[in-house]
Amino acid sequence: MSHAPTPRPLRLAAAGPLTGAMTVPGDKSISHRALMFAGLAVGESRIRGLLEGEDVLATAAALRAMGATIERSAEGEWRVHGVGVGGLLQPQVALEMGNSGTSTRLLMGLVASHPIVATFTGDASLSKRPMGRVIEPLARMGAGFAAAPGDRLPLTLRGRCPAVPIDYTLPVASAQVKSAVLLAGLNTPGITRVREPVPTRDHSERMLRGFGAELTVEETGEGRVISLHGEAELRAQDIVVPGDPSSAGFWLVAASIVPGSDVTVRNVLMNPTRTGLLTALRLMGASIETMAEREVGGETVADLRVRHAPLTAIEVPPDLAPSMIDEYPILFVAAAFARGTTVARGAHELRVKESDRIAAMAAALGLAGLTVREHEDGLSIEGRDGDPLPGTANGTTVASLLDHRIAMSMAVAGMHSARGIAIDDAAPIATSYPTFLDTATSLGAATTWLNR
Numbered sequence: 001m002s003h004a005p006t007p008r009p010l011r012l013a014a015a016g017p018l019t020g021a022m023t024v025p026g027d028k029s030i031s032h033r034a035l036m037f038a039g040l041a042v043g044e045s046r047i048r049g050l051l052e053g054e055d056v057l058a059t060a061a062a063l064r065a066m067g068a069t070i071e072r073s074a075e076g077e078w079r080v081h082g083v084g085v086g087g088l089l090q091p092q093v094a095l096e097m098g099n100s101g102t103s104t105r106l107l108m109g110l111v112a113s114h115p116i117v118a119t120f121t122g123d124a125s126l127s128k129r130p131m132g133r134v135i136e137p138l139a140r141m142g143a144g145f146a147a148a149p150g151d152r153l154p155l156t157l158r159g160r161c162p163a164v165p166i167d168y169t170l171p172v173a174s175a176q177v178k179s180a181v182l183l184a185g186l187n188t189p190g191i192t193r194v195r196e197p198v199p200t201r202d203h204s205e206r207m208l209r210g211f212g213a214e215l216t217v218e219e220t221g222e223g224r225v226i227s228l229h230g231e232a233e234l235r236a237q238d239i240v241v242p243g244d245p246s247s248a249g250f251w252l253v254a255a256s257i258v259p260g261s262d263v264t265v266r267n268v269l270m271n272p273t274r275t276g277l278l279t280a281l282r283l284m285g286a287s288i289e290t291m292a293e294r295e296v297g298g299e300t301v302a303d304l305r306v307r308h309a310p311l312t313a314i315e316v317p318p319d320l321a322p323s324m325i326d327e328y329p330i331l332f333v334a335a336a337f338a339r340g341t342t343v344a345r346g347a348h349e350l351r352v353k354e355s356d357r358i359a360a361m362a363a364a365l366g367l368a369g370l371t372v373r374e375h376e377d378g379l380s381i382e383g384r385d386g387d388p389l390p391g392t393a394n395g396t397t398v399a400s401l402l403d404h405r406i407a408m409s410m411a412v413a414g415m416h417s418a419r420g421i422a423i424d425d426a427a428p429i430a431t432s433y434p435t436f437l438d439t440a441t442s443l444g445a446a447t448t449w450l451n452r
């Protein structure tokens, strides 16, 4: 599953204040996990609010290829008949992961402890991303690998059953690596343990417990220790997926920077491992009101009302990195309109996402007329103190580099720019937020498809 192979150039321009109330699609991380855990459970799970973006659909297709029954009953509503832990079948086709790192790394974990062989392929962006970080612990558990040079896709994984449980300290703050090891642990005898010096998103832990796995999380002086009892039996669940805070982030910034805006984003996941952008924007002086906080399916959600406000540059606290890792590109856009120079460091991981997001945003903001300094682990951005960005020159486009978040972040920047911002390819937006442009238009933004 991959987005349209033909690039779709797009121009976003200023068109007055953004106003209105809206919801964002279901959280991407929870959607992937809902399908995977339901695919391994016994019985029929129902999922409401599933994100129907290309990344999540790639997960669904791979699980089907390994024996799960997955059906869409209405918009966002899905039914899954699982195969039971240990019951994944040998896929007859390569597992096409498209643009999705989460699908790839988590499914590698699942396959690693099943007696099957699977080949994972991906698009040009995913094929550049490092898989050594999951190969290393999964090989210790007994799985075999044949990967492209540099531990990249395409990659063939030979699962080991029974696998060997490990006690693994994460060398990099990554929820994908943590989850890959835990998922491999599901079909492994004994206790699989992951030590996490820096906390990352905890959806796997919360949801595995919800599906009936025996899993404990201990907070220690050296971070979290997660212990999973293997040969687990997962029981089918009804799941409601809350709105994706990473998708909401685009509107939090758009309404903050476009004068006169007043936007309410409803039903946003408020899990503290995901709210770093909210913290950073508030430190910059953003006006974001948290309303109607409530519990939905074991997670806190809230409505967020955001009004235009003058922003001030900050030194972004590096310890916010894990809880806003995907939101740096849109935070850089907020910084572009702040008073003073924002400095974000300690975010090396941005270099190995769908694109090198440090270099990509430095280039894109530079083309839109901003002064930006690139560091090895972040950016310094001279803000415009509320003035619009000049925008891209006629005939020039910023490169989205097969990266949805670069495309959407620069689209938001275009909403407060003198000439508008042209993006060479907006098709990647469909990987995580297929309705982004409809929402932009409904809030009052000016979007135009450009001739190829």
Ligand SMILES: O=C(O)C1=C[C@@H](OP(=O)(O)O)[C@@H](O)[C@H](O)C1
Binding pocket: 028, 029, 030, 102, 173, 174, 175, 176, 177, 179, 201, 325, 326, 349
């Ligand atoms: O576990 C997950 O669902 C994710 C973890 C993060 O990746 P890393 O684990 O590589 O930081 C994040 O960037 C990605 O969008 C989703």
Ligand SMILES: C=C(OP(=O)(O)O)C(=O)O
Binding pocket: 055, 099, 100, 101, 102, 103, 326, 353, 354, 405, 432
């Ligand atoms: C990094 C991201 O996703 P993934 O790793 O799943 O490709 C993202 O959505 O920003």
